[in-house]
Amino acid sequence: MSELYNKLLEDVRFQEGLKACINCGTCTAICAAASFYNYDPRIIVDTVQSRDEAEIETLLKSDTIWYCGECMSCKTRCPRGNTPGLIIMALRALSQELGYFVESEKGRQQLAVKRTVGQWILDFGYCLYLEGVGTDLHPEQGPVWDWRQKFWKEHFERLGANYKGDGPGILRKIPEEALQEIRKIFDLTGATARFNKIEEYSKKKAEELDLEFGDGLDNEYFKHIYSHNNKTHTRG
Amino acid sequence: MKAEGKKAIWKEYQKEIADNRYFYVRSCVRQNFFPGSETAFLKIMREELSKNVYEHPCHTTCTGIGYHADIIPVDTTMTVVARQFALMTEAGYENLVPSCITSFGIYTEVLDTWHHFPDVEAKVREYLKKATGREFKIPKNLAHASDIFYKFRKDIAQKSKYKLIDKETGKPLKVVDHIGCHYAKMFPDKGIGGAEYPCVLTGMIEEWGGEVIDYPERRHCCGFGFRQYLVQANRGYSVACSHKKFESMEPYKPDLILTNCPGCPMFLDKWQYAIAELEGKTYGKDGYGIPVFTYEELAGLVLGYNPWDLGLQVHQVSCEPVLDKIGIEYDPKKKYADKNGNVPGIPEKPEVLKVYT
Numbered sequence: 121m122s123e124l125y126n127k128l129l130e131d132v133r134f135q136e137g138l139k140a141c142i143n144c145g146t147c148t149a150i151c152a153a154a155s156f157y158n159y160d161p162r163i164i165v166d167t168v169q170s171r172d173e174a175e176i177e178t179l180l181k182s183d184t185i186w187y188c189g190e191c192m193s194c195k196t197r198c199p200r201g202n203t204p205g206l207i208i209m210a211l212r213a214l215s216q217e218l219g220y221f222v223e224s225e226k227g228r229q230q231l232a233v234k235r236t237v238g239q240w241i242l243d244f245g246y247c248l249y250l251e252g253v254g255t256d257l258h259p260e261q262g263p264v265w266d267w268r269q270k271f272w273k274e275h276f277e278r279l280g281a282n283y284k285g286d287g288p289g290i291l292r293k294i295p296e297e298a299l300q301e302i303r304k305i306f307d308l309t310g311a312t313a314r315f316n317k318i319e320e321y322s323k324k325k326a327e328e329l330d331l332e333f334g335d336g337l338d339n340e341y342f343k344h345i346y347s348h349n350n351k352t353h354t355r356g
Numbered sequence: 357m358k359a360e361g362k363k364a365i366w367k368e369y370q371k372e373i374a375d376n377r378y379f380y381v382r383s384c385v386r387q388n389f390f391p392g393s394e395t396a397f398l399k400i401m402r403e404e405l406s407k408n409v410y411e412h413p414c415h416t417t418c419t420g421i422g423y424h425a426d427i428i429p430v431d432t433t434m435t436v437v438a439r440q441f442a443l444m445t446e447a448g449y450e451n452l453v454p455s456c457i458t459s460f461g462i463y464t465e466v467l468d469t470w471h472h473f474p475d476v477e478a479k480v481r482e483y484l485k486k487a488t489g490r491e492f493k494i495p496k497n498l499a500h501a502s503d504i505f506y507k508f509r510k511d512i513a514q515k516s517k518y519k520l521i522d523k524e525t526g527k528p529l530k531v532v533d534h535i536g537c538h539y540a541k542m543f544p545d546k547g548i549g550g551a552e553y554p555c556v557l558t559g560m561i562e563e564w565g566g567e568v569i570d571y572p573e574r575r576h577c578c579g580f581g582f583r584q585y586l587v588q589a590n591r592g593y594s595v596a597c598s599h600k601k602f603e604s605m606e607p608y609k610p611d612l613i614l615t616n617c618p619g620c621p622m623f624l625d626k627w628q629y630a631i632a633e634l635e636g637k638t639y640g641k642d643g644y645g646i647p648v649f650t651y652e653e654l655a656g657l658v659l660g661y662n663p664w665d666l667g668l669q670v671h672q673v674s675c676e677p678v679l680d681k682i683g684i685e686y687d688p689k690k691k692y693a694d695k696n697g698n699v700p701g702i703p704e705k706p707e708v709l710k711v712y713t
Contacts, residue, residue, distance in 0.1 A: 132473055133430060152577040153584075156596045189581025189593060190424045191537040192461075196544060196551045203542075212426040229587045233425045237586065241428075247384040247421035257588065260595070260630040262672040267692070267703035274694040279667045280395035281387070288411040290382065290391045298414040301439065304487040311432040318427065349589040 122173040124180070127217075128210050137206030141165040147194035147204045157187040157353050161194060161204035168207060180215040183353060186226030216314055222325035226353070228345045231322040234315055235337060242303060245294035257346075369540075369550035373507045374451035374497040378409045379444040383456030384417050386618035386650075392667020393618075393652035394455055397501055400655055404515055405508050409453070412443045420458035425582040434476070435483045437466045442490035450496035453504060457617035460500040461538025464546050467494065498546075500539060502616035502651050506548055506556045509563040517660030519565030523683035528567035529611040533557035534601070534624065536617025537577050551575075557614050560651060564658045573604035578620040579627070598627035602639045602646070609641075612678050613648045624648045629672040632709035643710040645673030657684060664691055674712040688712065 128134045147161045148154045154161065164184065167175050179185060188208040195203040212221075221227035240249040251272050255261050268275060273283060282289025306312045322341065326333035332340035378401070386394055401407045419436050422428040444452060454460045470477035484490055505512065520529040535554045540547025549555035558568045579597025584590045601624070605613075615621040628645040632638045640646045648671065649657075656666040663684065668675040669691045679686055691713070692702045702713055 131430070132469055132476055136469070136472070152579070152581070152597055153593065155600070156593045186583065187593075189577060189579070189584045189597075191577040191581065192542045193537065193575075193577065196541045209426060209430075213429065216426070226590070229583060229589065230427060232587050233422070233583055234427045237422045237425060238427050241417055241419060241422055245416035246387070247417045247419065248388050250388045260591070260626050262626060262629040263704040263706060264670060264672045267701060268670060271692075271694070271700050274700055275670065275692075276391060278693070278695045279392040279665070279670075281391045286413070288413045290387045290394055292413060294416055295414055298416060301488045302416055302436065305435045305439065305483065306432060308487050309431040309435050309483050310429040311427075314427065314429055345587075345589075347588045349592075354592065 122171040122176060124173055124176040124214070125168070125171045127214055128168065128176075131210035131213060133206040134210035137203040137210065138165065138169060139201050141169055141202055142200055144199065146197045146199060147202070150193045150197045151188075151204075152191050152193060153187045153189050156355065158355055159184065159187040161188070161208075164211075165202060165204050165207060168211070177220070180211060180218065180220040181223035181227075183224040183226040185211045185215060186224065186229070187353070216317060219317065219321040221318075222321045225345075225348065225350055228322065228325060230318050232342060232346045234318045235342065238315055242299070242306070245299055245302060246291070249291075369545055369548065369553075371499070371503070371546060371548055372497060373499045373503050376407050377449055378407065378451050378453040378504070379447065379449035379495075380409050380411045380501070381415050381418070381440055381452065381454045381456075381459060382411070383454070383459065383618045384421065385458075385622065386455050389622045390618060390650050390653075390667060390670070392665065392670070393650040396652040396656040396661065396666050397455070400512070400652070400659065401504070404659065405511055410447055410449055412447055415440055415443055418454075418456075418459045418462050420456065420462050421582060421586075423462065424458065425586055431480070431483065433462060434466050434469070434480045435487065437463060438480050438484045438492055439488060439490060441492035441495060442484065442488070444495065445491070445493045450493070452495040452498050453501050455501050455618065457500060457536030457539050458619070460498070461542055463495075463498055464543045467498065468543060470494075500556075500616065502539075502556050503548060505651055505655055506559045509560045512560075512655055512659065513563045516564065516658040518658050518682050518684055520561065520654075520658070520682065521565045522681050524681075528565055529678070529681065530569045530609060531561045531566040532569045532571060532574065532605050532608070532610045532613050533561065534578060534613055534615045534617075534620050535575070536615070536620055539616060557616055557651060560654070561614060564654070569605070569608045569610050571605045571608050573601045576601055576604075578617075578623040580619045580623060585623070594623060595627050595630060598623055599631060602628065602631070605646070606639050610646055611681060613646055614651060614654055615648065616651050618650075621648045621650050625671050625673050629706055629709050633706060636708055638709055640673070641677065643708075644677060645709055647671070647673055647675040647678045649675070649678075657682075662686065664693065672706075672711070673709070676712040
């Protein structure tokens with residue numbers, strides 16, 4: 121029995137997501153990621169259910185497990201009740217647990233997500249808190265976004281928000297005691313530990329790649345993982 | 357498939373939706389990108405439909421974007437969800453209404469997991485008690501905010517000032533719906549109409565006078581893909597998904613796209629701009645884009661609300677072609693005004709995509 125497979129089995133999503141795959145490929149046919157990346161969820165599920173230790177380790181260190189967009193279209197279609205998307209979530213959790221995520225270009229991006237979305241949750245209580253996040257990081261947001269950034273407070277007031285205010289409302293200031301509760305939950309349930317692992321393994325990888333590593337978003341390693349694409353990931 | 361067959365299938369996928377006394381939890385994406393939509397939802401619920409909707413100031417994100425970008429462990433997400441349930445229990449409410457589709461999917465997934473693994477629920481209860489001292493009851497009813505408008509779509513139609521009808525020709529507007537993936541793809545029996553024929557939006561469209569347009573890539577993802585959009589290097593995935601949809605819907609010449617997920621309208625709006633600037637391709641009439649609406653915005657429009665109170669000015673694709681076609685009155689000079697009526701500035705025009713300013 122593969123030790124890695126046993127580790128995967130500890131994740132309730134893996135138990136829910138993998139029954140017995142018949143390799144029909146329906147998940148691949150419907151998969152949004154497979155229509156863009158060199159990606160085939162059927163092969164991933166088959167690799168995992170083979171319980172081959174070396175193959176699973178290779179998967180955990182690969183770009184492959186990071187291509188899924190978790191739209192969960194596979195859940196609807198599988199004729200045997202498997203959910204490749206849930207298997208992917210268990211693989212990604214284990215890849216981070218073991219530090220394997222830094223061995224792939226796409227895996228290394230977890231630091232970027234942790235330092236943006238993760239930090240916004242801890243600081244503000246929202247997954248997104250976008251004042252000051254401009255079209256330098258998000259050029260697709262267009263000139264309307266530039267206008268919104270410039271007149272953020274004015275148009276939020278216009279649209280009935282309670283921006284940074286007390287009490288209920290849109291983008292209200294979430295009370296410090298509520299944020300403290302969220303942070304305690306993070307400490308107790310593994311999120312803080314995962315954040316620390318992402319930082320720790322990323323720092324080691326930055327040293328290995330000889331890239332400057334610092335806090336926040338303004339350092340060589342962050343900029344590299346956020347924007348680098350070796351152009352080998354997509355179909356044709 | 358014949359229409360009767362479709363109706364027979366989706367009739368299997370009806371869900372119970374509470375009639376009143378809702379505990380509303382906000383959406384991180386909608387608050388940032390479409391604040392006017394949440395304002396409109398509460399105004400319509402309270403002032404038009406006379407419903408009791410409560411919002412607790414201490415509720416937070418459900419962690420959904422972090423969870424599906426895999427930085428947040430499943431135990432953490434379940435415990436944060438349990439905290440939201442506790443706030444609802446303490447406030448004396450039983451009917452949970454999330455604004456966000458990712459949240460709706462997460463609440464559904466958590467409840468389903470606890471149903472199959474009672475030991476996991478027990479573990480989460482311990483986590484919550486230890487971290488916060490709180491306890492909770494499982495919600496009696498869980499419905500997405502769009503489910504609520506679906507339920508009351510006839511009441512909204514009765515109060516409507518406008519219909520989704522071309523004022524010149526008298527013909528219905530052609531509308532494509534885009535349902536957020538996590539509304540019914542994961543748990544089809546939790547969405548109205550299931551995953552195949554979800555009618556949560558088509559019910560509104562038809563009731564308010566429009567015609568629903570089917571097209572091949574109707575159920576394809578908008579392309580959020582969580583980490584696929586959040587990280588710049590991956591955004592090709594995101595725009596490719598939206599592009600696939602635009603190319604597929606274009607021959608049907610839709611007047612507008614209607615959405616129920618907070619993220620989808622942002623992507624379907626902004627990627628039209630990006631595709632126009634990168635490729636020179638536009639999908640609306642005469643160099644404009646196809647306007648994209650939230651269901652709250654569309655409800656507000658048919659009720660006769662000021663389009664700029666609904667926040668249509670924060671869209672990159674101009675919504676005016678739809679307003680003009682229906683005959684909705686608006687003041688173009690007030691589009692970018694602040695709450696006092698002053699206009700502190702207006703957005704620059706894109707190079708390719710035509711816009712109204």
